[in-house]
Amino acid sequence: MVAVVGATRETLHSGLWGWLPEPVLLGLLNIRLKPFAMMQTYRRGIKNLAYASDAGVYRWGDNAKDLFEFSKRGMTPTDAIKAATVNAARMLGLEREIGSIAVEKAADIIATTGGPLEDITRLGQIRFVMRAGIVYRSETSN
Numbered sequence: 001m002v003a004v005v006g007a008t009r010e011t012l013h014s015g016l017w018g019w020l021p022e023p024v025l026l027g028l029l030n031i032r033l034k035p036f037a038m039m040q041t042y043r044r045g046i047k048n049l050a051y052a053s054d055a056g057v058y059r060w061g062d063n064a065k066d067l068f069e070f071s072k073r074g075m076t077p078t079d080a081i082k083a084a085t086v087n088a089a090r091m092l093g094l095e096r097e098i099g100s101i102a103v104e105k106a107a108d109i110i111a112t113t114g115g116p117l118e119d120i121t122r123l124g125q126i127r128f129v130m131r132a133g134i135v136y137r138s139e140t141s142n
Contacts, residue, residue, distance in 0.1 A: 004013045016120055038051075038070070039073045039074065039075065041071065042070075042075055042079070043074060044076070047079055048087055049079075049083045049087060050083055050087040050088040050091035051063075051066070051067070051070075051080075051083040051084040051087070051088055052088060052091075063084065063091070064121075064123040064124045065085060065124070067080040067081070067083075067120060067123060068120055068121055068123075068124070070083070077118075077119075077120040078117055080120060081116065081117075081120075081123075085099050085100065086099040086100050089101075108129060108130065108131045109129070109130040109131075110123075110126050110127075110128070110129050110130075111126070111127040111128050111130075112125050112126055112127060113125040113127060122140045126138070
């Protein structure tokens with residue numbers, strides 16, 4: 001099962017069409033305010049779920065907000081992170097190239113202000129990103 005960015009109220013309102021009234025947004029995007037099908041599946045005991053995004057449709061960089069929402073609805077931080085990494089790579093058939101940190105795999109690595117397994121919102125508090133061995137810091141990172 002795949003959940004797509006924009007499936008939460010948070011990403012919907014912060015996206016390109018966030019200025020529109022909520023009823024219009026909900027009608028245009030056919031989004032319901034009930035729990036996601038992904039979360040209903042998770043609650044039934046199926047933990048091997050994958051998370052994907054529609055890059056370019058919703059505001060870039062808001063993916064973590066959906067993971068926060070999954071956690072608020074009962075998914076463990078570990079399972080939310082797996083859905084966005086190892087499980088997503090497996091769903092795409094790319095688990096030998098991406099999805100986890102291992103020798104010979106491509107990976108973008110983030111450093112957060114604290115442990116996201118204790119508080120998943122720390123995934124939104126990024127200190128730096130390492131891509132292809134180069135460290136990138138935002139102007140606002142400490």
